[in-house]
Amino acid sequence: MFRLFLLTAILAYVFSVVLTSECDDHEEYSNCTNSGCYPRNCSQLGYPVPCNDPKPEDCIEGYICESGYLRADNGTCIPVNQCPSCNGDPNAESGCGTFCETCETLKTGPVACRRLCMVNGCQCRPGYIYDQNRMMCVLPEQCSPTCKGNEVYSDCVNGGFDARNCSQLGKPVPCVKMPPEACVRGCVCADSYLRAENGTCIPKKECPSCGDDPNAESGCGTFCETCANYNTGPVPCPKICKLNGCQCKNGYIYDQNRHMCVLPQDCTPTCKANEVYSDCVNGGCDARNCSQLGKPVPCVKMRPEACVKGCVCGDGYLRAENGTCIPKKECPPTCKANEVYSDCVNGGCDARNCSQLGKPVSCVKIRPEACVKGCVCGDGYLRADNGTCIPVKECRNYTYITISK
Incomplete structure (x- = not known):
């Protein structure tokens, strides 16, 4: 039994020596190459590395780079500070990860730097400082602007498709695509913030208006609660929101006639078929009724405070005698003196x-x-020969006979 144990120990030692002797420069043997919480390759430098703690039977024996070295793309082990980049930044190298010297401190002077280092951290190479906006190491003269409160750095402030200012809220915003060489770097308001008139970035909800409506704010843009359905109970509302949309502020509902948010008591009348809302039904220069068709219509100019709000017929429609709005072409003709309207001028039994x-x-x-x-x-x-309607007694003294069919 003792001989068997001794033979096993000797073989294990010999195998270890043989295996170790095959190591390349700056490599060392590991009985579990797939364990640990640290980077093994230059490509992992500066990135989060998951901790792996396999069971002994799952361990893979092999060679790893010795401490202070990482495996390069060509498979050799090189000093950590010779890796071509750290966290994808060619101007960074392995280090503490605190980035104490930044573009911001370049203007303010030296700052206290904490001694506590990050695991698998990076630091700027000599001559470079950290740009917090671009999150990379740059030469001092390449620093981006220092952004203010609620601002973020952008590589292309003159491109994009979203609203940047309160004045654009709720309005169509053109999509501007800029080639990289034409982009201007600078600061824009952070997500959910817009630039106010005083130049500061404020929450969207605090913008004074949305779509030029002071009673609206940034929102979904569906305007489900309206004057038309107010007090009718819950109404289905689509979940799909509009880009750069508006919604009524608390306590307000949407008036579809005026296209703005109002208090419920300020709702305009609900117009009927072929009608539209008007802020001044008692003013204007157009015919409103079929009876006015073909006649001179006076142009009535009303002061805003004297205007009456209500519904008028839509464009191309006039109000008929029954009060409905009908197409202009369906209005009965305007009859002259001694004439009456007939639904069937080509039928009848009379002269x-x-x-x-x-x-x-x-x-x-x-x-x-x-x-x-x-x-x-x-x-x-x-009807006389000249087309006018005259009394029958003024016609020639004829009599006529009606023949029924």
Whole structure:
């Protein structure tokens, strides 16, 4: 038994010696190359490295770089400070990770630097300082601007598609694509902040208006609670929000006529079909009713305080006698003196003209869809040769006979 144990120990030692003798420069043998919490390669330098603690049976024997060295892309072990970059920054090297000398301290002078170092940290190479905006090491003359409160650094302040100022809130913002060489570096307001008129960055919700509406603020842009559905109970509201949208401030609802947020008691009337809201129904220069069609319409200019708010017919519509708004082309003709409107001027059983007096008059029955609307002479009148309607007694003294069919 003792001989077996001794033989095993000797073989293990010999194997270790043989294995170790195969190490390259700055390598060392490890019975568990896949364990630990530190970087093994230059590519891991400055990045978080997960801790791996495998079971003994899962360990992989092999060679790792000795302390102070990391494996380069060509497979050799090189000093840590000779790795081409740290955290992807070619101007950084392995170090404490505190970055005490920054672009900001370059202006203020030396600052106290804590001694506590980060695991797998980086530091700027000699001659470089840390730019907190760009999160990389730069030459002092390459420092970006120092951003103020609620600002962040941007590589392209003159490009993008989002609102930058309170004045743009709730309005279409053009998408500006800039080639990298045309970009201007600088500071912009951080996410959820916009630049106010005084130049500071304030929360979107604190902007004085949204879409030029002082009763609106930054929001989803769906305006689900409106004057039309107020007090009708909950209404379904889509979850999809608009880019750079607005919503009514607390206590306000959306007035679809005025396209703005108002207090519930300030809601305008709900307009009917083919109607639109007007801030001044008693002013204007256009015909509002079918009865005005073809006649001179006075231009009424009202002072704002004298205007009456309400609903008028939409563009291309006029109000009919029954109060509804109908297309202009459907308005009955405006009849002249001694004329009346008829839904079927091409049908009927009566004489229409003086020339028909004393002659048989056929009774013409027309299907409704074939009727022509227009004006005919009123009762007791007939159309003279000059087109006017005159009393029957002024026509030539003829009599006429009606023939029924």
